[in-house]
Amino acid sequence: MLEVQDLHVSYGQVDAVRGVTLTLEPGQIVSVIGPNGAGKTTLLAAAMGLLPSKGGLRFEGQDLHGLDVEARVERGLCLVPEKRELFGELTVQDNLMLGGFPRKLRGAALKRQMDFVCDRFPRLGERRSQRADTLSGGERQMLALGRALMSSPRLLMLDEPSLGLAPLIVQEILAFVRGLRDEGVSILLVEQNARAALDSSDHGYVLETGEIALSGASAELAVDPRVQATYLGGA
Numbered sequence: 758m759l760e761v762q763d764l765h766v767s768y769g770q771v772d773a774v775r776g777v778t779l780t781l782e783p784g785q786i787v788s789v790i791g792p793n794g795a796g797k798t799t800l801l802a803a804a805m806g807l808l809p810s811k812g813g814l815r816f817e818g819q820d821l822h823g824l825d826v827e828a829r830v831e832r833g834l835c836l837v838p839e840k841r842e843l844f845g846e847l848t849v850q851d852n853l854m855l856g857g858f859p860r861k862l863r864g865a866a867l868k869r870q871m872d873f874v875c876d877r878f879p880r881l882g883e884r885r886s887q888r889a890d891t892l893s894g895g896e897r898q899m900l901a902l903g904r905a906l907m908s909s910p911r912l913l914m915l916d917e918p919s920l921g922l923a924p925l926i927v928q929e930i931l932a933f934v935r936g937l938r939d940e941g942v943s944i945l946l947v948e949q950n951a952r953a954a955l956d957s958s959d960h961g962y963v964l965e966t967g968e969i970a971l972s973g974a975s976a977e978l979a980v981d982p983r984v985q986a987t988y989l990g991g992a
């Protein structure tokens with residue numbers, strides 16, 4: 758579904774992603790774990806078209822180079838950024854509506870999609886008319902996910918959904934993400950929380966200083982001594 762082949766992304770002189778090759782099959786959760794500054798956010802930004810990149814980048818067989826962000830959303834890609842990027846002064850409902858904007862949802866179609874998302878996240882439904890900045894951290898992450906779902910993505914890219922959340926809330930968010938996978942949405946999950954990411958994904962990649970250091974089935978990576986020593990606290 759997503760094929761990344763020898764991808765390079767630079768910020769001027771800084772080579773942040775250096776020859777990354779990665780594959781995501783339909784219906785999979787693929788995680789990318791690695792330390793601060795490894796290039797995880799940069800990889801997602803390049804896949805979404807927010808940064809220029811060199812190398813192979815294909816989605817459902819189609820070359821993504823040359824497609825802008827909007828065209829990538831139309832094809833079914835969606836990114837939930839690390840900082841959630843919600844509009845705090847707008848209501849939950851208005852934030853969701855903005856998620857439907859790239860798909861040009863209006864009228865009955867917009868209402869249907871909004872009801873669908875609020876059914877999935879009852880807490881968002883209850884807080885529809887509340888300002889986004891009154892939500893808890895977990896609810897904000899749910900709103901960011903709900904807003905992404907407004908564009909009916911086929912590949913959802915999540916940048917550190919666990920960031921700043923209590924362990925129980927992280928479990929709740931990841932259970933939801935697995936539910937989406939089971940309904941056929943493919944997920945590229947970037948996480949510093951290696952344990953949570955490997956527990957929830959089918960396949961994993963370890964990114965270090967812009968390069969893939971290790972990859973494999975998540976269950977195998979979770980017992981790999983190198984992953985255990987560096988990312989799982991030697992557990």
Ligand code: ATP
Nearest residue numbers: 768771773791792793794795796797798799800949
């Ligand atoms: P984090 O978890 O901290 O977000 P990350 O794995 O997502 O880390 P990136 O944010 O992709 O890593 O950063 C990769 C490298 O690119 C780092 O060396 C970082 O300093 C550098 N970098 C990131 N953004 C910029 C920028 N706008 N300009 C210059 N260098 C940048």
